[in-house]
Amino acid sequence: MMIVFTVPEDNKAGLAFMTDLYRRYSRLMYTTARRCVSSGQDCEDIVQDAVESLCKKLHTLMDLPAPALPVYIVHTVKNQAKNFIRHQAVIQKHIVEWNGGCLDSREAPLPPLETLVELREDAARLYAVWPRLPEQDQELLYRKYVLGQSNEELAEIFQCRKDNIRVRLTRAKRKAILLMEGDDNHEKTRTLA
Template identity: 60%
Template sequence: MIVFKVPTGDTNGKTFMKDLYKTYSRLMYATVLRMIPDCQDCEDIVQDAVESLCKKVHTLMGLPAPALTVYIVYTVKNRARNFKRHQTVVEKHIVPMANASLELLESPDPPPETKLELEERVNALYKAWSQLPKQDRELLYRKYVLRQDNEELAEFLRCKPDSVRMRLTRAKRKAAALMKGDGSHDRARTLA
């Protein structure tokens, strides 16, 4: 569907552009198809050309038929050339997936030391998890795995939403103490 963008209230201009499009649309499409074979791109280029012509509607109204035809053809050709130029720029920046290296697409692995530290922390958390009280495990699971907000956690704990933050802090301290394995878990339990 072609859109005619003429100044508002310019009914003569709009009528002229509709008639012009009816008369010259086949010529416009044929001109573009000689340069660009894709029909979708052809439609876009003709729309751009019509928009460009709408800006010069009063100039076009005064042209004789042969000059008008030449003006339309040159406008369409220029839009097609601009499109081709733009496509070559776009293609320079696109890497086809068949030729892309998987190494470029994947995130780089962290250094071995970081992997080892992370693995040790995960193992420590796994061991500490079973030693945590059930309510603390459930609270941490709901907050950090299920991503529940404080209102939902308050409903689960049957407490005020303001109290949730303190309970989370206590549960995290207990888990950290158990992960360190320094026996401070007993002290943390008496504080809770």
């Protein structure tokens, strides 16, 4: 891997110092990084970040006594490794993988197949009764459960208190459930006749 030194071009002494420092301590840097992560690519990323950090502290490094230099370098690499690991953890929280044609998050495994079938049937029944719901209930349910708007946002849109939104949502859901159950009863009586 090629390491990039971020030292101004006109600072030839600084560039020579960093080049020599890297030649002498690169093995120490990689060994320190390898103790923190297992991937070779991650190791190289950490060392590059450490070198960039060291370049920013060039004047401090040049003033350090020789015995203190390796200790300073090890601490810099360890700090970069901690930052790298913390950043990777944040990234992993937000990753959604494509597996076998469906999206699933590592945090939320798919529910059992029976549950998915029931959800699909409920969605089909809701779709069938949707036009029979009052327009205001349709809009409220759509904004809450499809657009994901908060109760505060809904209260502002419908010009009422947040507590009223909860009551309206409960009533709208109850109406939808009654219509869905009524359709089930209607279907059952139609098939019995």
